[in-house]
Amino acid sequence: MQTHELETYLHSYIPLTKAMQVSVLSIEPNTLILQAPLAPNINPHHTVFGGSVGTMATLAAWCLLHTRLQAEGVANHLVVRHSEMDYDKPIAGRFSAIASLEQPELWAEQMKTLQQRGKVKITVISVLSYAEQITGRFRGQFVALKA
Amino acid sequence: MQTHELETYLHSYIPLTKAMQVSVLSIEPNTLILQAPLAPNINPHHTVFGGSVGTMATLAAWCLLHTRLQAEGVANHLVVRHSEMDYDKPIAGRFSAIASLEQPELWAEQMKTLQQRGKVKITVISVLSYAEQITGRFRGQFVALKA
Numbered sequence: 001m002q003t004h005e006l007e008t009y010l011h012s013y014i015p016l017t018k019a020m021q022v023s024v025l026s027i028e029p030n031t032l033i034l035q036a037p038l039a040p041n042i043n044p045h046h047t048v049f050g051g052s053v054g055t056m057a058t059l060a061a062w063c064l065l066h067t068r069l070q071a072e073g074v075a076n077h078l079v080v081r082h083s084e085m086d087y088d089k090p091i092a093g094r095f096s097a098i099a100s101l102e103q104p105e106l107w108a109e110q111m112k113t114l115q116q117r118g119k120v121k122i123t124v125i126s127v128l129s130y131a132e133q134i135t136g137r138f139r140g141q142f143v144a145l146k147a
Numbered sequence: 148m149q150t151h152e153l154e155t156y157l158h159s160y161i162p163l164t165k166a167m168q169v170s171v172l173s174i175e176p177n178t179l180i181l182q183a184p185l186a187p188n189i190n191p192h193h194t195v196f197g198g199s200v201g202t203m204a205t206l207a208a209w210c211l212l213h214t215r216l217q218a219e220g221v222a223n224h225l226v227v228r229h230s231e232m233d234y235d236k237p238i239a240g241r242f243s244a245i246a247s248l249e250q251p252e253l254w255a256e257q258m259k260t261l262q263q264r265g266k267v268k269i270t271v272i273s274v275l276s277y278a279e280q281i282t283g284r285f286r287g288q289f290v291a292l293k294a
Contacts, residue, residue: 043161051163082231082233
Protein backbone atom coordinates (compact mmCIF):
# COMPACT_ATOMS: atom_id res chain seq x y z
CA MET A 1 0.00 0.00 0.00
CA GLN A 2 1.24 3.47 -0.91
CA THR A 3 1.35 6.32 1.60
CA HIS A 4 -1.18 8.46 -0.32
CA GLU A 5 -3.58 5.50 -0.60
CA LEU A 6 -3.55 4.94 3.18
CA GLU A 7 -3.89 8.68 3.81
CA THR A 8 -6.94 8.88 1.55
CA TYR A 9 -8.43 5.82 3.27
CA LEU A 10 -7.93 7.36 6.75
CA HIS A 11 -9.34 10.76 5.78
CA SER A 12 -12.37 9.12 4.12
CA TYR A 13 -13.28 6.52 6.76
CA ILE A 14 -12.00 8.13 9.99
CA PRO A 15 -13.02 11.81 9.76
CA LEU A 16 -11.10 12.69 12.93
CA THR A 17 -7.83 11.96 11.09
CA LYS A 18 -8.75 14.65 8.56
CA ALA A 19 -9.55 17.14 11.35
CA MET A 20 -6.14 16.33 12.88
CA GLN A 21 -4.46 16.71 9.45
CA VAL A 22 -2.75 13.32 9.82
CA SER A 23 -0.36 12.47 6.99
CA VAL A 24 1.30 9.13 6.24
CA LEU A 25 5.07 9.62 6.01
CA SER A 26 6.25 6.10 5.35
CA ILE A 27 5.08 2.49 5.21
CA GLU A 28 7.75 -0.18 5.64
CA PRO A 29 7.14 -3.81 6.65
CA ASN A 30 8.63 -3.12 10.10
CA THR A 31 7.71 0.50 10.80
CA LEU A 32 4.98 2.90 9.83
CA ILE A 33 5.25 6.65 10.42
CA LEU A 34 2.42 9.17 10.73
CA GLN A 35 2.80 12.92 11.15
CA ALA A 36 0.53 15.79 12.23
CA PRO A 37 0.94 19.56 12.69
CA LEU A 38 0.40 21.45 15.97
CA ALA A 39 -2.44 23.84 14.99
CA PRO A 40 -5.41 21.43 14.73
CA ASN A 41 -4.07 19.46 17.73
CA ILE A 42 -3.28 22.33 20.10
CA ASN A 43 -4.22 22.52 23.81
CA PRO A 44 -4.58 25.51 26.18
CA HIS A 45 -0.83 25.36 26.97
CA HIS A 46 0.06 25.78 23.26
CA THR A 47 1.41 22.23 23.04
CA VAL A 48 -0.17 19.10 21.56
CA PHE A 49 -3.40 17.98 23.28
CA GLY A 50 -2.99 14.64 25.13
CA GLY A 51 -5.96 13.25 23.20
CA SER A 52 -4.18 13.90 19.90
CA VAL A 53 -0.95 12.33 21.19
CA GLY A 54 -2.77 9.15 22.25
CA THR A 55 -4.79 9.07 19.03
CA MET A 56 -1.68 9.37 16.82
CA ALA A 57 0.06 6.56 18.73
CA THR A 58 -2.99 4.27 18.51
CA LEU A 59 -3.59 5.13 14.85
CA ALA A 60 0.04 4.49 13.78
CA ALA A 61 -0.12 1.07 15.49
CA TRP A 62 -3.47 0.26 13.86
CA CYS A 63 -2.15 1.34 10.44
CA LEU A 64 0.97 -0.84 10.78
CA LEU A 65 -1.17 -3.93 11.44
CA HIS A 66 -3.73 -2.95 8.80
CA THR A 67 -1.09 -2.64 6.05
CA ARG A 68 0.73 -5.82 7.14
CA LEU A 69 -2.51 -7.84 7.14
CA GLN A 70 -3.41 -6.41 3.74
CA ALA A 71 0.02 -7.45 2.42
CA GLU A 72 -0.73 -10.99 3.71
CA GLY A 73 -3.98 -10.89 1.74
CA VAL A 74 -6.08 -11.32 4.91
CA ALA A 75 -9.35 -9.39 4.88
CA ASN A 76 -9.67 -8.33 8.48
CA HIS A 77 -11.44 -6.46 11.23
CA LEU A 78 -8.88 -4.94 13.57
CA VAL A 79 -9.60 -3.40 16.96
CA VAL A 80 -7.55 -2.07 19.87
CA ARG A 81 -8.30 -3.95 23.11
CA HIS A 82 -5.88 -2.48 25.68
CA SER A 83 -3.35 0.33 25.65
CA GLU A 84 -0.83 2.07 27.88
CA MET A 85 0.73 5.43 27.20
CA ASP A 86 3.54 7.43 28.83
CA TYR A 87 3.52 11.14 28.07
CA ASP A 88 7.15 12.05 28.71
CA LYS A 89 7.56 15.56 27.30
CA PRO A 90 5.35 18.30 25.88
CA ILE A 91 5.23 18.58 22.07
CA ALA A 92 5.34 22.12 20.69
CA GLY A 93 5.14 21.58 16.93
CA ARG A 94 4.78 19.08 14.07
CA PHE A 95 5.21 15.57 15.50
CA SER A 96 5.41 11.94 14.40
CA ALA A 97 4.19 8.57 15.65
CA ILE A 98 6.39 5.62 14.68
CA ALA A 99 4.85 2.16 15.07
CA SER A 100 6.55 -1.24 15.13
CA LEU A 101 5.64 -4.77 16.24
CA GLU A 102 6.65 -5.56 19.83
CA GLN A 103 7.64 -9.12 18.84
CA PRO A 104 8.16 -9.31 15.06
CA GLU A 105 9.55 -12.85 15.47
CA LEU A 106 6.01 -14.03 16.39
CA TRP A 107 4.40 -12.78 13.15
CA ALA A 108 4.46 -16.07 11.18
CA GLU A 109 2.95 -17.93 14.14
CA GLN A 110 0.34 -15.17 14.62
CA MET A 111 -0.72 -15.41 10.96
CA LYS A 112 -1.10 -19.20 11.37
CA THR A 113 -3.30 -18.63 14.46
CA LEU A 114 -5.41 -16.06 12.57
CA GLN A 115 -5.95 -18.52 9.69
CA GLN A 116 -6.74 -21.46 12.00
CA ARG A 117 -8.78 -19.80 14.76
CA GLY A 118 -10.06 -16.72 12.90
CA LYS A 119 -8.64 -14.48 15.62
CA VAL A 120 -5.28 -13.40 17.05
CA LYS A 121 -3.84 -10.88 19.55
CA ILE A 122 -0.90 -8.76 18.41
CA THR A 123 1.01 -6.15 20.44
CA VAL A 124 2.30 -2.99 18.78
CA ILE A 125 4.60 -0.29 20.14
CA SER A 126 4.49 3.36 19.04
CA VAL A 127 6.87 6.13 19.97
CA LEU A 128 6.05 9.80 19.64
CA SER A 129 8.78 11.99 18.26
CA TYR A 130 9.14 15.76 18.21
CA ALA A 131 12.27 17.85 17.47
CA GLU A 132 14.51 14.75 17.35
CA GLN A 133 13.36 13.58 20.77
CA ILE A 134 11.15 10.76 22.03
CA THR A 135 8.26 12.54 23.76
CA GLY A 136 5.94 9.61 24.50
CA ARG A 137 5.63 5.82 24.40
CA PHE A 138 2.59 3.66 23.62
CA ARG A 139 1.98 -0.09 23.89
CA GLY A 140 -1.26 -1.47 22.50
CA GLN A 141 -2.82 -4.93 22.25
CA PHE A 142 -4.91 -5.36 19.14
CA VAL A 143 -7.26 -8.18 18.14
CA ALA A 144 -7.40 -9.10 14.46
CA LEU A 145 -10.48 -11.01 13.34
CA LYS A 146 -10.66 -12.70 9.95
CA ALA A 147 -13.46 -11.02 8.01
CA MET B 148 -18.13 26.38 36.51
CA GLN B 149 -21.22 25.90 34.34
CA THR B 150 -21.43 23.21 31.65
CA HIS B 151 -21.76 25.74 28.80
CA GLU B 152 -18.74 27.71 30.08
CA LEU B 153 -16.54 24.60 30.07
CA GLU B 154 -17.86 23.58 26.65
CA THR B 155 -17.02 27.01 25.20
CA TYR B 156 -13.55 26.82 26.78
CA LEU B 157 -12.88 23.37 25.28
CA HIS B 158 -14.12 24.29 21.80
CA SER B 159 -12.06 27.52 21.84
CA TYR B 160 -8.75 26.20 23.19
CA ILE B 161 -8.77 22.54 22.08
CA PRO B 162 -10.04 22.61 18.48
CA LEU B 163 -10.17 18.79 18.30
CA THR B 164 -13.02 18.83 20.87
CA LYS B 165 -15.04 20.95 18.46
CA ALA B 166 -14.31 18.56 15.56
CA MET B 167 -15.45 15.68 17.83
CA GLN B 168 -18.58 17.66 18.83
CA VAL B 169 -17.86 17.09 22.53
CA SER B 170 -20.55 18.42 24.86
CA VAL B 171 -20.39 18.82 28.64
CA LEU B 172 -23.37 17.03 30.21
CA SER B 173 -22.74 17.61 33.88
CA ILE B 174 -20.19 18.95 36.35
CA GLU B 175 -20.46 17.74 39.93
CA PRO B 176 -17.68 17.82 42.54
CA ASN B 177 -17.25 14.04 42.28
CA THR B 178 -18.10 13.28 38.65
CA LEU B 179 -17.92 15.03 35.33
CA ILE B 180 -19.70 13.73 32.23
CA LEU B 181 -18.87 14.47 28.59
CA GLN B 182 -20.79 13.25 25.57
CA ALA B 183 -20.13 12.96 21.82
CA PRO B 184 -22.07 11.69 18.79
CA LEU B 185 -20.95 8.86 16.48
CA ALA B 186 -20.72 10.69 13.12
CA PRO B 187 -17.58 12.85 13.64
CA ASN B 188 -15.95 9.98 15.60
CA ILE B 189 -16.71 7.06 13.28
CA ASN B 190 -14.22 4.38 12.14
CA PRO B 191 -14.24 2.03 9.10
CA HIS B 192 -16.33 -0.50 11.09
CA HIS B 193 -19.10 2.09 11.69
CA THR B 194 -18.36 2.23 15.40
CA VAL B 195 -16.46 4.85 17.43
CA PHE B 196 -12.78 5.22 16.47
CA GLY B 197 -10.41 4.04 19.26
CA GLY B 198 -8.67 7.43 19.17
CA SER B 199 -11.95 9.20 19.95
CA VAL B 200 -12.69 6.76 22.79
CA GLY B 201 -9.30 7.35 24.40
CA THR B 202 -9.54 11.10 23.85
CA MET B 203 -12.98 11.34 25.48
CA ALA B 204 -11.76 9.35 28.52
CA THR B 205 -8.63 11.49 28.89
CA LEU B 206 -10.54 14.72 28.35
CA ALA B 207 -13.27 13.92 30.92
CA ALA B 208 -10.55 13.16 33.48
CA TRP B 209 -8.67 16.37 32.64
CA CYS B 210 -11.91 18.40 32.88
CA LEU B 211 -12.77 16.94 36.29
CA LEU B 212 -9.40 18.00 37.70
CA HIS B 213 -9.50 21.36 35.91
CA THR B 214 -12.90 22.28 37.36
CA ARG B 215 -11.99 21.02 40.85
CA LEU B 216 -8.74 23.00 40.88
CA GLN B 217 -10.59 26.09 39.65
CA ALA B 218 -13.12 25.65 42.47
CA GLU B 219 -10.16 25.58 44.91
CA GLY B 220 -8.96 28.88 43.40
CA VAL B 221 -5.66 27.33 42.26
CA ALA B 222 -4.41 28.65 38.93
CA ASN B 223 -2.84 25.58 37.41
CA HIS B 224 -1.14 23.82 34.54
CA LEU B 225 -2.46 20.29 34.29
CA VAL B 226 -0.98 17.51 32.16
CA VAL B 227 -1.55 13.78 31.71
CA ARG B 228 1.59 11.74 32.47
CA HIS B 229 0.50 8.09 32.14
CA SER B 230 -2.68 6.33 31.09
CA GLU B 231 -4.13 2.86 30.64
CA MET B 232 -7.24 2.06 28.70
CA ASP B 233 -9.35 -1.08 28.25
CA TYR B 234 -11.60 -1.10 25.21
CA ASP B 235 -14.23 -3.64 26.24
CA LYS B 236 -17.01 -3.28 23.66
CA PRO B 237 -17.62 -1.46 20.39
CA ILE B 238 -19.66 1.77 20.60
CA ALA B 239 -22.24 2.26 17.84
CA GLY B 240 -23.80 5.62 18.71
CA ARG B 241 -23.75 8.67 21.01
CA PHE B 242 -21.54 7.87 24.00
CA SER B 243 -20.41 9.34 27.32
CA ALA B 244 -17.22 9.51 29.36
CA ILE B 245 -17.76 9.73 33.13
CA ALA B 246 -14.74 10.81 35.21
CA SER B 247 -14.18 10.50 38.96
CA LEU B 248 -11.18 10.65 41.31
CA GLU B 249 -9.61 7.26 42.04
CA GLN B 250 -9.02 8.24 45.69
CA PRO B 251 -11.25 11.19 46.61
CA GLU B 252 -10.19 10.78 50.26
CA LEU B 253 -6.68 12.01 49.31
CA TRP B 254 -7.88 15.34 47.84
CA ALA B 255 -7.30 17.55 50.92
CA GLU B 256 -3.76 16.16 51.31
CA GLN B 257 -3.11 16.57 47.56
CA MET B 258 -4.17 20.24 47.71
CA LYS B 259 -1.77 20.76 50.63
CA THR B 260 1.07 19.17 48.61
CA LEU B 261 0.24 21.37 45.60
CA GLN B 262 0.37 24.51 47.76
CA GLN B 263 3.59 23.48 49.54
CA ARG B 264 5.61 21.89 46.70
CA GLY B 265 3.94 23.55 43.70
CA LYS B 266 3.24 20.12 42.18
CA VAL B 267 1.14 17.03 42.83
CA LYS B 268 0.17 13.75 41.13
CA ILE B 269 -3.53 12.85 41.01
CA THR B 270 -5.11 9.70 39.53
CA VAL B 271 -8.46 9.89 37.75
CA ILE B 272 -10.70 7.09 36.48
CA SER B 273 -13.04 7.42 33.48
CA VAL B 274 -15.60 4.94 32.26
CA LEU B 275 -17.06 4.98 28.77
CA SER B 276 -20.76 4.38 28.52
CA TYR B 277 -22.96 3.55 25.53
CA ALA B 278 -26.55 2.24 25.48
CA GLU B 279 -26.60 1.77 29.27
CA GLN B 280 -23.43 -0.34 29.21
CA ILE B 281 -19.83 0.22 30.28
CA THR B 282 -17.84 -0.11 27.04
CA GLY B 283 -14.37 0.96 28.22
CA ARG B 284 -12.29 1.88 31.27
CA PHE B 285 -9.50 4.46 31.63
CA ARG B 286 -7.04 5.21 34.44
CA GLY B 287 -4.84 8.26 34.12
CA GLN B 288 -2.15 9.89 36.25
CA PHE B 289 -2.09 13.66 35.96
CA VAL B 290 0.42 16.18 37.25
CA ALA B 291 -0.92 19.53 38.45
CA LEU B 292 1.59 22.37 38.61
CA LYS B 293 0.80 25.64 40.38
CA ALA B 294 0.90 28.38 37.75
